[in-house]
Amino acid sequence: MAQSREPYINLTVTIPEQHHPHHPHPPYDRPLTPSTTGPKSSKKSGASSETNSNDNNKNNAESKYPNPLYSALAGGFGGMVGDSLMHSLDTVKTRQQGASHIPKYSSTIPAYVTIFKEEGFRRGLYGGYGAAMLGSFPSSAVFFLTYESLKKVGIENFGLNETVVYLGSGFLGDFAASIFYVPTEVLKTRLQLQGRYNNPYFKSGYNYSSTWNAVQQIVKVEGWRTLFFGYKATLFRDLPFSALQFAFYEKFRQWAFMFTGVSSSDDNNSKSDDGLPLSLELLTGAAAGGLAGIITTPTDVVKTRMQTQNENTSQLILKSNSILKSLATVYQRQGFVGLFSGVGPRFVWTSIQSSVMLLLYQVTLRALSTGEIELE
Numbered sequence: 001m002a003q004s005r006e007p008y009i010n011l012t013v014t015i016p017e018q019h020h021p022h023h024p025h026p027p028y029d030r031p032l033t034p035s036t037t038g039p040k041s042s043k044k045s046g047a048s049s050e051t052n053s054n055d056n057n058k059n060n061a062e063s064k065y066p067n068p069l070y071s072a073l074a075g076g077f078g079g080m081v082g083d084s085l086m087h088s089l090d091t092v093k094t095r096q097q098g099a100s101h102i103p104k105y106s107s108t109i110p111a112y113v114t115i116f117k118e119e120g121f122r123r124g125l126y127g128g129y130g131a132a133m134l135g136s137f138p139s140s141a142v143f144f145l146t147y148e149s150l151k152k153v154g155i156e157n158f159g160l161n162e163t164v165v166y167l168g169s170g171f172l173g174d175f176a177a178s179i180f181y182v183p184t185e186v187l188k189t190r191l192q193l194q195g196r197y198n199n200p201y202f203k204s205g206y207n208y209s210s211t212w213n214a215v216q217q218i219v220k221v222e223g224w225r226t227l228f229f230g231y232k233a234t235l236f237r238d239l240p241f242s243a244l245q246f247a248f249y250e251k252f253r254q255w256a257f258m259f260t261g262v263s264s265s266d267d268n269n270s271k272s273d274d275g276l277p278l279s280l281e282l283l284t285g286a287a288a289g290g291l292a293g294i295i296t297t298p299t300d301v302v303k304t305r306m307q308t309q310n311e312n313t314s315q316l317i318l319k320s321n322s323i324l325k326s327l328a329t330v331y332q333r334q335g336f337v338g339l340f341s342g343v344g345p346r347f348v349w350t351s352i353q354s355s356v357m358l359l360l361y362q363v364t365l366r367a368l369s370t371g372e373i374e375l376e
Contacts, residue, residue, distance in 0.1 A: 079140025128191030134183030289354020
């Protein structure tokens with residue numbers, strides 16, 4: 001994101017505006033038409049100008065950052081759509097990580113085709129989709145609400161370094177969202193690994209007939225704490241991922257604006273907030289998510305195996321709850337190939353999911369902020 005302001009897809013009109021270089025969000029609530037009132041007298045005009053200037057500064061200070069409710073709704077919507085589009089590829093990634101000993105899942109495209117042919121679309125590639133959606137909207141909403149709020153406090157109130165604020169806000173935003181997505185992540189990964197009910201093509205050690213049946217069986221047989229199994233491993237993966245993703249995203253946005261020459265300068269003579277071309281909107285989000293996804297793949301491998309492993313299969317079992325020891329075990333037994341199993345689909349998944357989510361977030365946020373979408 002450019003340091004000068006938050007870019008948005010321009011859905012309606014372009015409003016020329018000057019921004020402070022450290023306030024990334026444009027004012028949403030300013031009037032769309034200029035005042036036509038002329039000066040009354042030199043004295044009154046000066047007083048009026050000073051008053052209007054103070055009012056404008058106050059209004060701008062209040063509107064540089066999005067409404068928290070709008071952030072939550074836009075973030076929840078963007079996250080849900082992004083997760084929905086990429087769920088099938090996430091299933092392939094889960095098979096590669098949780099069943100790395102099965103040759104037919106070793107390559108991404110052949111694995112995708114195999115799962116589709118053997119198990120179908122709904123119960124195969126989209127196995128665990130219902131569980132994923134249980135956590136997708138609320139966790140994304142809480143994340144963006146927390147991220148935007150902390151970003152405003154860090155930059156506006158404390159004047160902290162922007163990159164540090166982006167890293168910290170992404171880290172803490174994901175921590176706040178984890179209470180919603182960790183239990184559903186356990187359900188999702190098990191159902192993805194299992195595939196279709198009574199699956200004759202792959203024995204995962206699990207056989208749930210539905211998401212609700214999975215909840216019942218887990219609580220009854222293994223206890224409710226199992227729904228939070230791998231919590232530490234999930235946080236160890238997702239907190240750095242979100243911190244890196246949004247730090248990269250903000251920096252790539254800044255570079256994109258510099259490249260296009262749109263609103264890239266930090267002086268008061270910068271061009272109007274025209275926004276980035278759609279191609280760059282998608283590219284910045286994809287690059288941020290993809291790069292963060294590659295870096296955090298080893299912890300994703302450990303998380304997936306911790307949440308899906310059982311003694312009824314021949315897969316590598318992680319005996320320790322220590323993340324570092326588990327990483328060492330995977331490396332000792334399977335090398336870098338094991339640590340980065342599923343990196344291909346994870347890279348594609350995080351790239352596309354990130355670009356779609358962030359694009360829809362900004363578009364929806366803009367529509368809510370300008371009144372194009374009204375909440376009754």
